[in-house]
Amino acid sequence: xxxxxxxxxxxSLLCILAATLVSGCERKNxxxxxxxxxxxxHEWIQRNPITKVRASAKRLREPDVLSPGEFSALxxxxxxxxxxxxxxxxxxxxxxxxxxxxxxxxxxxxxxQIHVRRSCVRNHFGDTKTEASRKPVPLHASVSSCLxxxxxxxxxxxxxxxxxxxxxxxGRQPITRHGAEEGHSTRSHPCRNHA
Numbered sequence: 001x002x003x004x005x006x007x008x009x010x011x012s013l014l015c016i017l018a019a020t021l022v023s024g025c026e027r028k029n030x031x032x033x034x035x036x037x038x039x040x041x042h043e044w045i046q047r048n049p050i051t052k053v054r055a056s057a058k059r060l061r062e063p064d065v066l067s068p069g070e071f072s073a074l075x076x077x078x079x080x081x082x083x084x085x086x087x088x089x090x091x092x093x094x095x096x097x098x099x100x101x102x103x104x105x106x107x108x109x110x111x112x113q114i115h116v117r118r119s120c121v122r123n124h125f126g127d128t129k130t131e132a133s134r135k136p137v138p139l140h141a142s143v144s145s146c147l148x149x150x151x152x153x154x155x156x157x158x159x160x161x162x163x164x165x166x167x168x169x170x171g172r173q174p175i176t177r178h179g180a181e182e183g184h185s186t187r188s189h190p191c192r193n194h195a
Contacts, residue, residue: 084150085164091143097121098128100174105159107147112139123173 036048066074071090075083089099097119106115113136119128128134139147151157156171165171 080150080153081164084146087143087146088163091140092137094137095119095129095133098133100162100164101125102163103160104151104157104163107139107163108136109144109148111136112141112144113137114139120174123176 036045039045040048075086078086085099088094089096092114094102094114094116098116101118101120102114102116106117108115115136116128116133118125119133120126147163150163154161154163154165155167156162156165161171162174164175166173166175
């Protein structure tokens, strides 16, 4: 049985939803905008309350930025796999989900680029977040050299093996988000912005 909401009730519910969607958010919620536009089409409300929301450009906290000396000292303390992961993430801006989904087949050492073909979130593989994410990512010669060194030392270095495999799972899955099984965290900051 289909129930029709009164305009007043629908308006109240949508206003509550609007407050929920924007509270604590740094930008407008695209799904919320679509939801309210749908409500306007069905004449449940007169206007979209989210269109008046202004997102603050102010950061919630200052980012931790390492000096070149600090970064170099950090790299010197890391095992090769983690060092390679940090260098690759820092030099390419790949998202964590894209980084862990990479296989050796995705690295083109001849053209010095990475082909980002998929992402992996909680060991579920899917498409990349955006169309622009699928564009080849250039590799610097020093990053390529680091990758080649890691490939020589990695027990999982076949074309279809993950660059950063889970040792606990015998390379069948990429390293987990927390890297707990190997004793290291893979926490990273999303750095890549596409125009």
